[in-house]
Amino acid sequence: REKEKNHISLTATDIIVTNGTSESIQMVYGALLNPGDEILIPGPVYPPYAGLAHFFDAKPVFYKTVEEENWAPDMADIRQKITEKTKAIVIINPNNPTGALYSRKVLEMIGDITAEHNLILIADEIYDTMVYEEPHYSLSCVKDIPVIIVNGISKAYLSTGWRVGWTIFRDYNDGLSEIKEACLKQARLRISANTIMQKAAAAGLNGPQAHVKDMVHRLKERRDYIHERLNEIEGISAQKPAGAFYIFPKIEENDDKKFVLDVLQKAHVLFVHGSGFGSHGDGHFRSIFLPSVAVIERAMNALETFMKER
Template sequence: MVRKIQASRRALGMNYAIREIAVPAAKLAEQGRELCMLNIGDPNKWDFETPAYFKNALRKAVDHTDNGYGDSQGNPEFRQAIVDREFEKHGTRITPDKVFVTSGVGEGINLLMGALVEEGDEVLVSGPGYPSYHQYVDFYGGKIVSYRLIEDEDWIPDVDMMRKRITDRTKAIVVINPNNPTGAVFDEKVLREIGDLAAEMELPIISDEIYDKITDKPFFSMSRLPSDVTRTILNGFSKVNLMPGWRVGYGYFMDESGMLDDVWEGLMKQCRARICPNVPCQWAAQASLQGPQDYIVDMNRRLRDRARFSYERLNEIPGISVREPQGAFYMFPKVELNGIWENDKQFVLDLMNEEGVVVVHGSGFDPEFGQGHFRTITLPRIEVLANAYDKLERFMIRHKA
């Protein structure tokens, strides 16, 4: 008998809902089913295209760099370009020595949690919230403690609940703004309240701001909080810069007190162990920061039209209700399960099997505050969205009859 090696609990315990739902969808596609894939926030799969000068910069990078290893922390010129861009966007003054470059924000989350979390430590994350935080906190032996986003108030963070759920094991507070999966953009007032709480409790904030230029309202970066608030800001190039497959992200520390000195060193050790980020893509991503940004205006206009259409159409469907998104390109509708479906995942699977519309179950974004919902995207053209919503309506009517 051949010996079987057991996989680690850490690996088998990972369940990234956004991609996991693609597994049964792929099986349907293999059977010849036509599917409308509304599960992944990839603008380039629809009618958004990486600007030509970004692509030209990458071609030149391959020819004009030596294609050897780069700096483990990220190329110094690229880190300086990030510093300049953050000042241009938010008036934020940071230094390149506290910037680190990653293979997308996903690697940034992994590196941070690897440096921050010990067995039994707790990290506060919004419910609902981006699943990678759940996955990597758990991977390193920690525990996610969710704080509620208040749906009836356009998904604003419940700061009172956040305070009540802080314990002596809490290591950080994660804020995802603009928010994935709800599409909410948090007001400056509530972000300052979170900053005040973090300073009072001597906790660092991890602020995920990858959608910072995709908003319908003014965006307030947590990098603008007072200096007594210790922060790590995460951002990347997949969304605003329309280069998701290039896998370039970054983070920076704002830590006047030195609270995170050891965490920074632990993060740098991991950066050195992974050798370096992709060198040509860094060169091209730098060009994307320094060239024309007018494409963002057109992108936001199209997304705004599609979000408005989706908001109005989804609220017409029996058993479905949704808050209007203010940023990113997601919506998080509530579905009346009414005992027809055991849970939101069963709802999503039945919708996929019967109508070929692929969305993500809300409990995959938080088992406590995401259940009874699903996440969809507003990236497709309106005629594609209209067809998907017609199928959703037919599905709801059939099961409510």
């Protein structure tokens, strides 16, 4: 499936099946990072990318993404954050929590920086099928650098909790051989990924894919609605996400955690505080747009009333 989708040359030895993408990330970090090493991750970021770095006594270094540019990575900031301790650069594309989708040009620019500093590029592409106006470009389009891609079935096949993911090693100049072998040692240690769920995953991956297109069509309608409603509420503004099913609005309040707790208690709508995704998420909150438009409408009505009555 990955070969067909991304037009890359792969064999079975280039892929490790994992118990979800979280295990993929843990294995890669465990193979790559030594105490004191640094790894560049986007800010804001899905929390395990920072937490697992700390777990291995390494340091997560956040690079800036620019909200006004639909949360695109700041290339100058990436360059500035690289030190002699840096081992890799991580991208999440499409992004959690911002919904950003990176263009081919952006990926190539990050690839150039990676090659210049002899680093490894790691991409989380779990939301790769959930894109709207623009196509998704896999990190596999970036040439002449070692690339590690993690993915899984939980989002596109509505199977959260089934815990089936995979890690792809697209090597260059033998830059990943030691890391891949270290990941294989970890994989052998835990015997195997869930074999029953692997058979279910294979059925989904090899079966009809029309449901994915239908799902994305519904998500786009919900994305458009929640984006419009949020920007109509005084004190809230939001960029339109190009992928995934998250939107990351900005608020005027400094204490975003108190804000989401107040909304929960008074409006009975649940959001995630932006600072939970690192300091780059301060003053924001994350919402999903998975529910129906009718449910989102009720939530936005309640949020709008809350903002007016503050």
